[in-house]
Amino acid sequence: MPRILAVDHKPFEAPGLRYLALEAGYVVERVALAAGHPYLQRAAPDPHPVLVLPSFLSGDGYTRPLRNVLRQQGYRVHGWKLGRHKIWTREFVAAVERRLAELNEQYGQPVSVIGTSLGGMLARELAREHPEQVRQVISVVSPFRHRDGDDNRIVRIVSRIRPEGKDHYQSMPREEDRPAITVPVTAIYSRTDAFVDWRSCREEPGFERANIEIRASHVGAGASLATAIAVSERLACPPGGWYPFQPPRGTRVLFPSDR
Numbered sequence: 001m002p003r004i005l006a007v008d009h010k011p012f013e014a015p016g017l018r019y020l021a022l023e024a025g026y027v028v029e030r031v032a033l034a035a036g037h038p039y040l041q042r043a044a045p046d047p048h049p050v051l052v053l054p055s056f057l058s059g060d061g062y063t064r065p066l067r068n069v070l071r072q073q074g075y076r077v078h079g080w081k082l083g084r085h086k087i088w089t090r091e092f093v094a095a096v097e098r099r100l101a102e103l104n105e106q107y108g109q110p111v112s113v114i115g116t117s118l119g120g121m122l123a124r125e126l127a128r129e130h131p132e133q134v135r136q137v138i139s140v141v142s143p144f145r146h147r148d149g150d151d152n153r154i155v156r157i158v159s160r161i162r163p164e165g166k167d168h169y170q171s172m173p174r175e176e177d178r179p180a181i182t183v184p185v186t187a188i189y190s191r192t193d194a195f196v197d198w199r200s201c202r203e204e205p206g207f208e209r210a211n212i213e214i215r216a217s218h219v220g221a222g223a224s225l226a227t228a229i230a231v232s233e234r235l236a237c238p239p240g241g242w243y244p245f246q247p248p249r250g251t252r253v254l255f256p257s258d259r
Contacts, residue, residue: 012143012146012147012197012199013197029216029221029223032224032225033065033224039251040072040228047073047074047075048076048111048135049077049103049104049107049109049112050070051099051113051114051123052067052114052119053085053115053122054119055115055117057085058085059079059085060080060081062222064079066222067079069228070232070235073232075235076107081099082095082099085118085119097126101133110133112134112136113136115140117141117142117195117218118142119140120140120142120144120187121139121142121143124137124139127183128179131183134183136184136185136237137184138187138188139185139186140222140227140231141188141198143196143197143200145174145200146200147174183208184208184237185203185208186203186209186210186212187201187202187203187210187212188213188227190214190215190217193216193217193218194217195219207242212245212255213255213256213257214226214227214230215255215256225254229247229248
């Protein structure tokens, strides 16, 4: 049944133009991830399967840096093998569902699903529709609270690509009007995101729920050191053993405190 959430009902807005310059830091974030491997040298306590979904208009190449980190830790990490992330049609969403089902059957256990931007929204949809197949879901700079009347730069891009009507993403009911996700949820967001209002990327606090603020651009968040640290730490949570996120020593600058 729908939930009544204590969320901010002010319209979400596209971030100011001043943040767009920060998106050029994408290259720096990739370099920082490569240099930050000492903070990522940890063995997976439970090397379960992981599916990583790319952001809109990107593909498995975009998620490769994060997947490489998690693979080195021992996780059974997979891309989605569906090419470029396209406009959401029913057929497209069904193809993602089949990919999850394949991995679930291959390993005989639930899969952790990670997604960046619209990929994170897809990850949440998988967890909501197929909770028996999903161990936990992690979204990265994903505007899942976006509603009709809100604005972000992704919607502007989608509207230009498909001006004749809404896609599946734009037609979804408001998050607060939908059934709760029943698996553990982590929402990673950035206040310096130039594409979406960071408030639209946060989960309602509750049991097995975490909101983690990082310093990152929207484009670079999927391959940033902060995201890799947060994701690897959340994946280490055992089923039924959820605990609060704590940045490793020496990395707190990557994780601003909530205001």
